[in-house]
Amino acid sequence: MAAEDQFKKVISHAKEYGYVFPSSEIYDGLSAVYDYGQNGVALKNNIRAYWWKAMVQMHENIVGIDAAIFMHPTTWKASGHVDAFNDPLIDNKDSKKRYRADVLIEDYVGKLDTKIEKEVVKAAKRFGDQFDKEQFLATNPRVVKYKERGSEILARMGKSLENEDLADVKALIEELEIACPLSGSRNWTEVKQFNLMFGTKLGASAESATDLFLRPETAQGIFVNFSNVQKTGRMKIPFGIAQTGKAFRNEIVARQFIFRMREFEQMEMQFFIQPGTQKKWYDHWKETRLNWHLSLGMGTDNYRFHDHDKLAHYADAACDIEFRFPFGFKELEGIHSRTDFDLSSHEKFSSKKLQYFDHERNESYVPYVLETSVGLDRMFLAVFSNAFQEETLEDGSKRTVLKLPAVLAPTKVAVFPLVKKDGLPEIARSIVNDLKWDIETAYDEKDAVGRRYRRQDALGTPFCITVDHQTVEDQTVTLRHRDTMKQQRVAISELSDILKKEVSMRTWLERI
Numbered sequence: 342m343a344a345e346d347q348f349k350k351v352i353s354h355a356k357e358y359g360y361v362f363p364s365s366e367i368y369d370g371l372s373a374v375y376d377y378g379q380n381g382v383a384l385k386n387n388i389r390a391y392w393w394k395a396m397v398q399m400h401e402n403i404v405g406i407d408a409a410i411f412m413h414p415t416t417w418k419a420s421g422h423v424d425a426f427n428d429p430l431i432d433n434k435d436s437k438k439r440y441r442a443d444v445l446i447e448d449y450v451g452k453l454d455t456k457i458e459k460e461v462v463k464a465a466k467r468f469g470d471q472f473d474k475e476q477f478l479a480t481n482p483r484v485v486k487y488k489e490r491g492s493e494i495l496a497r498m499g500k501s502l503e504n505e506d507l508a509d510v511k512a513l514i515e516e517l518e519i520a521c522p523l524s525g526s527r528n529w530t531e532v533k534q535f536n537l538m539f540g541t542k543l544g545a546s547a548e549s550a551t552d553l554f555l556r557p558e559t560a561q562g563i564f565v566n567f568s569n570v571q572k573t574g575r576m577k578i579p580f581g582i583a584q585t586g587k588a589f590r591n592e593i594v595a596r597q598f599i600f601r602m603r604e605f606e607q608m609e610m611q612f613f614i615q616p617g618t619q620k621k622w623y624d625h626w627k628e629t630r631l632n633w634h635l636s637l638g639m640g641t642d643n644y645r646f647h648d649h650d651k652l653a654h655y656a657d658a659a660c661d662i663e664f665r666f667p668f669g670f671k672e673l674e675g676i677h678s679r680t681d682f683d684l685s686s687h688e689k690f691s692s693k694k695l696q697y698f699d700h701e702r703n704e705s706y707v708p709y710v711l712e713t714s715v716g717l718d719r720m721f722l723a724v725f726s727n728a729f730q731e732e733t734l735e736d737g738s739k740r741t742v743l744k745l746p747a748v749l750a751p752t753k754v755a756v757f758p759l760v761k762k763d764g765l766p767e768i769a770r771s772i773v774n775d776l777k778w779d780i781e782t783a784y785d786e787k788d789a790v791g792r793r794y795r796r797q798d799a800l801g802t803p804f805c806i807t808v809d810h811q812t813v814e815d816q817t818v819t820l821r822h823r824d825t826m827k828q829q830r831v832a833i834s835e836l837s838d839i840l841k842k843e844v845s846m847r848t849w850l851e852r853i
């Protein structure tokens with residue numbers, strides 16, 4: 342319940358401070374579609390830029406593209422999406438609510454995980470410094486039982502889904518006595534498959550129109566451009582193609598704010614490799630991507646890997662990087678070893694060669710692919726929800742603060758004149774005019790300084806500068822740090838260097 346309340350506060354804070362609005366809100370919104378406001382767009386752009394820099398700019402052998410959202414309809418036959426991009430859905434007959442059958446089962450297993458976490462917390466308290474978490478997880482009978490039970494359930498679900506045995510998925514839901522969270526009843530329909538692609542039409546008249554799909558992932562835009570990029574960029578394997586852009590899925594259950602949207606943005610990279618080397622690259626990209634997340638300093642304990650029990654039709658290995666969202670550990674990013682499935686399939690459907698001539702081995706082959714795929718909106722939610730905190734200060738007063746990683750914050754620094762006179766606004770303005778070339782900078786002169794600090798805390802601005810009467814004397818200002826609320830006296834001439842270092846992507850990415 343506490344977590345639910347916390348999540349509600351996160352959502353209302355996102356709206357109140359111009360981060361995320363429900364789409365077309367004046368018409369009561371559109372389910373699972375959201376707009377980003379004046380601060381949201383800046384945070385989103387910064388996350389995208391942080392990803393792009395780490396993936397494209399810092400890798401000599403990774404380049405970017407921007408493919409169109411509309412693609413030739415055969416693309417989706419070849420990719421398997423027309424036949425296999427389905428989710429198993431189930432309806433509760435009493436509440437008339439629709440659920441993803443696999444998610445209901447995963448949530449059940451998630452509850453077993455929560456029980457394990459509780460046992461760990463209890464034991465840690467009991468054993469104090471002597472506590473060995475690894476050993477406890479491996480040997481405590483209750484924990485071992487929960488883990489085994491969870492694995493058994495997921496393995497059975499994975500097998501049933503793979504074999505299209507939807508009757509067994511329903512049987513599993515019944516055996517686990519899973520009830521509808523809304524009605525509390527176990528009165529379920531059969532499990533059915535539901536295709537997630539949005540269809541649309543291209544063309545002026547109804548007769549000549551072609552049926553198209555809005556792309557459900559950005560990856561296919563990369564595969565169909567494999568040869569274009571490889572040849573024009575003279576790329577040598579191993580190499581990667583990266584892309585960020587919108588994807589669309591008619592999600593059955595679209596709840597949890599921007600966690601699961603019908604229109605969302607992905608940041609994907611397809612890494613083309615020699616067949617047989619996929620295990621090495623799979624491990625490499627798992628580690629590299631986790632380190633990218635960790636560089637943001639949002640807590641090592643908030644991430645974990647989750648291996649897929651049910652592999653997609655294209656994969657020979659797959660895992661998720663999960664993040665501890667306010668509603669529990671959930672997928673943030675997928676790392677997939679996609680074999681040569683996509684390129685081979687496009688070769689077949691297009692009758693065009695999508696191969697690579699390896700000069701060293703003197704042979705042609707269809708490359709294997711390692712994919713890293715992270716949702717930009719999900720990343721936004723991870724960053725935003727993790728940053729949101731309500732603190733009680735030493736003097737008993739409360740403050741709401743968004744402890745966003747400084748590198749991602751929409752506004753990096755806000756500059757205040759202490760009072761609106763005595764030449765202080767002019768000095769503050771001149772500091773803004775200097776800093777804004779390199780750093781997102783705001784100016785604020787309204788209300789008492791204390792209130793201005795609180796406003797910037799709630800917006801997530803990591804630094805505030807106050808210009809006071811001493812500034813006129815000695816050209817120094819107060820630099821205040823959002824997280825510690827500590828203040829230091831700094832020369833105006835030093836501000837730019839200090840701040841640039843604090844917020845530069847280099848500083849943050851070098852931690853990897």
Ligand code: ATP
Nearest residue numbers: 592600601602605672673674675714715716718719
């Ligand atoms: P899920 O199991 O949550 O439906 P998925 O396994 O279908 O996700 P992928 O196809 O691997 O997701 O997509 C890669 C990434 O895109 C996900 O890790 C997630 O961050 C993001 N993503 C996928 N679907 C959505 C969505 N509906 N809304 C927001 N982000 C999404």
